[in-house]
Amino acid sequence: MAQPDYQVHDYDVIVIGAGGAGLRATIEAKERGLRTAVICKSLLGKAHTVMAEGGMAAAMANVWKEDNWQVHFRDTMRGGKMLNNWRMAQIHALEAPDRVYELERWGALFDRTDDGRISQRDFGGHRYARLAHVGDRTGLELIRTLQQKVVSMGTDVFMECKILRLLTDADGRVSGAVGYMRPTGEVVVFTAKAVVLATGSIGKSWKYTSNSWESVGDGHAMALWAGADVIDMECVQFHPTGMVWPLSVRGILVTEGVRGDGGVLRNSEGTRFMFNYVADMFRSETAETEEEADAWYDDHINNRRTPDLLPRDEVARAINSEVKAGRGSPHGGVFLDIATRRSAEYIRRRLPSMYHQFMELAGVDITAEAMEVGPTCHYMMGGVRVDAETQAATVPGLFAAGEVAGGMHGSNRLGGNSLSDLIVFGRRAGLGAADFAEGRRGDVGADQAQVASVVDEAFAPFGREGGHNPYDLHHELQETMQSLVGIIRKGPELEEALTKLEDLKQQAAKVHVSGGRQYNPGWNLATDLPSMITTSIAVTQGALNRTESRGGHTREDFPGPDPEMGKVNFVQRQRGEHGYLAPISIAPEPLPEMPAELRQLFEEGN
Amino acid sequence: MADAEDKVTMRVWRGDENGGEFTDYVMPAVEGEVVLDVVHRIQASEAPDLACRWNCKAGKCGSCSAEINGLPRLMCMTRMDTLPEGQPVTVAPMKTFPVIRDLVTDVSFNYEVARTIPAFEPGPEPEGGYRMMQVDVERGQEFRKCIECFMCQNVCHVIRDHEDNKPKYAGPRFFIRFAELEMHPLDVNDRRELAHDKGLGMCNITKCCTEVCPEHIKITDNGIIPMKERVVDARYDPVAWLGRKLTGRRKKTAEEAAAG
Numbered sequence: 001m002a003q004p005d006y007q008v009h010d011y012d013v014i015v016i017g018a019g020g021a022g023l024r025a026t027i028e029a030k031e032r033g034l035r036t037a038v039i040c041k042s043l044l045g046k047a048h049t050v051m052a053e054g055g056m057a058a059a060m061a062n063v064w065k066e067d068n069w070q071v072h073f074r075d076t077m078r079g080g081k082m083l084n085n086w087r088m089a090q091i092h093a094l095e096a097p098d099r100v101y102e103l104e105r106w107g108a109l110f111d112r113t114d115d116g117r118i119s120q121r122d123f124g125g126h127r128y129a130r131l132a133h134v135g136d137r138t139g140l141e142l143i144r145t146l147q148q149k150v151v152s153m154g155t156d157v158f159m160e161c162k163i164l165r166l167l168t169d170a171d172g173r174v175s176g177a178v179g180y181m182r183p184t185g186e187v188v189v190f191t192a193k194a195v196v197l198a199t200g201s202i203g204k205s206w207k208y209t210s211n212s213w214e215s216v217g218d219g220h221a222m223a224l225w226a227g228a229d230v231i232d233m234e235c236v237q238f239h240p241t242g243m244v245w246p247l248s249v250r251g252i253l254v255t256e257g258v259r260g261d262g263g264v265l266r267n268s269e270g271t272r273f274m275f276n277y278v279a280d281m282f283r284s285e286t287a288e289t290e291e292e293a294d295a296w297y298d299d300h301i302n303n304r305r306t307p308d309l310l311p312r313d314e315v316a317r318a319i320n321s322e323v324k325a326g327r328g329s330p331h332g333g334v335f336l337d338i339a340t341r342r343s344a345e346y347i348r349r350r351l352p353s354m355y356h357q358f359m360e361l362a363g364v365d366i367t368a369e370a371m372e373v374g375p376t377c378h379y380m381m382g383g384v385r386v387d388a389e390t391q392a393a394t395v396p397g398l399f400a401a402g403e404v405a406g407g408m409h410g411s412n413r414l415g416g417n418s419l420s421d422l423i424v425f426g427r428r429a430g431l432g433a434a435d436f437a438e439g440r441r442g443d444v445g446a447d448q449a450q451v452a453s454v455v456d457e458a459f460a461p462f463g464r465e466g467g468h469n470p471y472d473l474h475h476e477l478q479e480t481m482q483s484l485v486g487i488i489r490k491g492p493e494l495e496e497a498l499t500k501l502e503d504l505k506q507q508a509a510k511v512h513v514s515g516g517r518q519y520n521p522g523w524n525l526a527t528d529l530p531s532m533i534t535t536s537i538a539v540t541q542g543a544l545n546r547t548e549s550r551g552g553h554t555r556e557d558f559p560g561p562d563p564e565m566g567k568v569n570f571v572q573r574q575r576g577e578h579g580y581l582a583p584i585s586i587a588p589e590p591l592p593e594m595p596a597e598l599r600q601l602f603e604e605g606n
Numbered sequence: 607m608a609d610a611e612d613k614v615t616m617r618v619w620r621g622d623e624n625g626g627e628f629t630d631y632v633m634p635a636v637e638g639e640v641v642l643d644v645v646h647r648i649q650a651s652e653a654p655d656l657a658c659r660w661n662c663k664a665g666k667c668g669s670c671s672a673e674i675n676g677l678p679r680l681m682c683m684t685r686m687d688t689l690p691e692g693q694p695v696t697v698a699p700m701k702t703f704p705v706i707r708d709l710v711t712d713v714s715f716n717y718e719v720a721r722t723i724p725a726f727e728p729g730p731e732p733e734g735g736y737r738m739m740q741v742d743v744e745r746g747q748e749f750r751k752c753i754e755c756f757m758c759q760n761v762c763h764v765i766r767d768h769e770d771n772k773p774k775y776a777g778p779r780f781f782i783r784f785a786e787l788e789m790h791p792l793d794v795n796d797r798r799e800l801a802h803d804k805g806l807g808m809c810n811i812t813k814c815c816t817e818v819c820p821e822h823i824k825i826t827d828n829g830i831i832p833m834k835e836r837v838v839d840a841r842y843d844p845v846a847w848l849g850r851k852l853t854g855r856r857k858k859t860a861e862e863a864a865a866g
């Protein structure tokens with residue numbers, strides 16, 4: 001194929017992704033005076049972060065003075081079933097409050113306490129009310145604040161640009177990226193001294209998901225193809241409360257804030273079944289009676305937390321069991337009831353967008369009737385293996401922050417800990433990348449041969465005769481992951497999934513697309529398929545290797561946790577051969593060891 | 607509710623900057639669907655290259671704006687069963703912005719306006735951090751609900767019918783951005799001159815913008831009209847301006863703000 005013309009843009013730092021993590025990283029690098037650009041697949045301000053509802057967790061102690069970073073750290077580690085990178089969890093708990101106050105200095109308008117401080121709400125797995133929020137549209141506030149800051153700094157923004165591959169130099173260092181502009185279909189090449197990946201999630205490989213079309217695991221896959229390590233890929237979070245009806249909205253999220261603000265889960269018999277699903281690890285801090293649970297909302301000191309707010313993995317599995325036992329709702333979920341527990345005025349004020357969402361999309365008035373909810377694929381705990389301080393990946397020149405990075409959340413993320421993760425580690429990734437860029441010597445150029453091979457591969461589907469339609473392959477992938485690598489997993493099914501994924505991998509290399517290059521969603525999907533398939537393979541390999549149940553990863557054939565497995569991450573990487581068609585190796589490696597003084601926090605019987 | 611055999615005709619505009627036309631797609635009707643679902647099914651079956659924008663599918667990101675049966679709506683929040691039965695559903699791109707392809711328009715005008723707005727700038731931080739009361743933040747919060755769907759920009763006749771007004775007109779989305787900053791308890795920049803320079807005076811309060819806002823922001827009553835009053839204040843009533851200064855809120859002038 002003839003060499004197409006392309007534009008080359010040269011920067012010190014490029015940030016791939018304009019969600020909370022990417023924008024926060026951009027601000028940091030730009031503030032250092034470096035030539036910085038941020039790149040995203042959608043319009044600016046539309047990234048997945050905009051959909052976040054409930055809030056961001058930070059131990060500011062505005063509502064409960066007993067709260068502090070140690071408690072937040074401990075909650076986070078326990079929520080993650082101790083698989084977390086302890087240092088990341090510590091940095092997160094320590095720095096989150098400063099990052100939230102910083103947003104206020106940049107113009108964010110959080111909901112207030114009676115004495116004018118930033119208000120904080122209860123969420124699952126958090127001992128104290130800890131989530132700074134704006135009604136149930138916190139993500140919008142976060143992204144708008146960061147977006148306006150980035151724009152006011154005069155930063156270069158490349159919108160509707162899909163990055164296909166990272167570029168590497170002769171020494172294996174990452175030196176840029178190549179992609180195409182969606183509105184024109186033109187190729188674009190970036191050269192950069194440091195690259196920050198902030199590409200978000202992988203949820204679009206499942207049929208029922210709260211994620212948007214952007215969440216195809218581009219960053220996870222590109223990092224692997226560039227030789228970087230990824231960890232904990234088996235740890236996928238299924239949020240317990242997605243909408244289940246009508247079918248067309250199945251999977252859309254119902255914020256945990258509903259339960260934080262008093263909503264409870266009931267089965268078809270009207271029973272608050274969560275009381276029957278309290279794991280030993282949480283027994284001492286969970287209410288045993290409905291009276292105690294209800295009293296807890298107003299008095300956290302003398303009562304224990306309602307089991308409705310156990311960590312998400314626990315609640316999702318409980319719902320799954322109730323439905324299996326025949327106690328589900330008419331459309332295969334369970335009931336989430338706030339109508340009988342809070343006044344209509346309170347519900348509309350605290351949960352305006354949930355009210356609106358159910359009214360408009362399902363014709364359900366949540367102030368008068370219960371919602372039907374069930375698990376939906378929501379969040380990726382696993383991701384690029386990074387250094388806790390700098391967010392550097394294992395390949396020089398590459399950094400990762402936000403959902404694409406692994407380690408912070410262990411095997412299960414607590415609600416609200418993602419938005420705070422984005423700003424804490426987005427900033428650190430920006431700093432890390434800026435330091436690296438400043439120290440990097442020599443010219444950074446784009447290797448023409450690498451660019452040409454990426455471009456050839458991307459445009460090949462247009463010329464092909466026969467071959468599959470990308471929509472059909474995507475559908476098949478989603479069916480496979482939903483049925484075989486879902487919330488409850490079994491060895492033989494995972495093996496079957498791997499065989500299917502291998503087959504899909506070959507077929508996706510031969511897809512056919514019609515139409516032109518300009519804003520062509522079919523072609524766009526064709527270029528997403530390799531990312532989705534690579535990440536799906538990594539998830540499945542991880543799931544097969546982790547022969548235990550822990551956090552978001554549940555094996556029916558290994559129902560309990562295995563203490564030995566709790567000491568390792570499964571690390572996946574490509575060695576020797578790189579790229580979409582190359583195999584991915586997997587091996588356990590020991591977790592970083594937590595220092596004694598932090599270990600104590602878990603031993604005091606708290 | 608629709609039977610399994612029921613069909614709907616979707617009349618979708620297809621084309622690019624050089625022009626285009628409506629194309630009919632006859633699709634099975636499915637219970638509970640929104641317009642965006644049907645558009646997605648068209649992509650997956652008959653027209654894989656049909657261009658549209660979307661992200662959240664829940665009315666939160668403001669990506670999927672289009673003109674449905676002639677009215678600006680979010681495709682993801684428009685239930686098929688609320689549209690007249692037995693008639694084709696027309697779906698067209700927003701008229702005020704140049705078409706890129708099919709339902710996707712070039713909305714860069716809005717991003718350019720956004721670049722001209724001086725940043726939020728808080729006054730000095732007191733010991734122990736800023737304090738703000740819920741009632742005071744609520745005024746700004748109403749405007750910050752904006753999901754930047756740009757449908758208010760799309761219907762505003764000042765630019766919808768007069769392309770040449772665009773360079774001097776920020777439009778309703780940005781009038782409420784000015785209002786939000788102006789009403790922010792901590793911001794010290796004065797936005798009133800700037801709002802004036804950006805065409806606030808050209809708005810003649812038809813309220814078309816408020817009518818289409820999917821977030822139900824009272825763009826005119828709570829944003830534009832108070833801003834118009836404040837601009838008048840700033841120009842003709844130095845006493846009112848001084849009064850505000852004396853109550854502790856020192857706002858910079860537009861020139862000071864532009865200078866940083």
Ligand SMILES: Cc1cc2nc3c(=O)[nH]c(=O)nc-3n(C[C@H](O)[C@H](O)[C@H](O)COP(=O)(O)OP(=O)(O)OC[C@H]3O[C@@H](n4cnc5c(N)ncnc54)[C@H](O)[C@@H]3O)c2cc1C
Nearest residue numbers: 017018019021041048049054055163200402403416418419
């Ligand atoms: C409905 C919902 C509600 C949530 N509520 C909460 C909550 O209340 N609290 C909380 O803490 N967390 C919440 N979460 C989780 C949280 O919102 C996400 O984990 C977080 O926003 C991810 O942010 P990010 O910056 O990592 O990536 P994203 O916001 O997903 O952004 C990814 C960016 O990368 C870009 N990108 C991706 N691939 C490419 C490519 N190939 N080329 C160029 N650009 C690319 C995208 O365009 C986008 O700009 C929620 C999630 C959902 C779905």
Ligand code: SF4
Nearest residue numbers: 762809811812813815
């Ligand atoms: S009220 Fe003003 S801004 Fe709104 S549509 Fe009418 S003229 Fe435009």
Ligand code: SF4
Nearest residue numbers: 752753755756758819
């Ligand atoms: S003000 Fe309303 S109509 Fe205008 S862009 Fe914002 S959300 Fe859309």
Ligand code: FES
Nearest residue numbers: 661662663668682
């Ligand atoms: S897809 Fe987000 S508003 Fe419609």
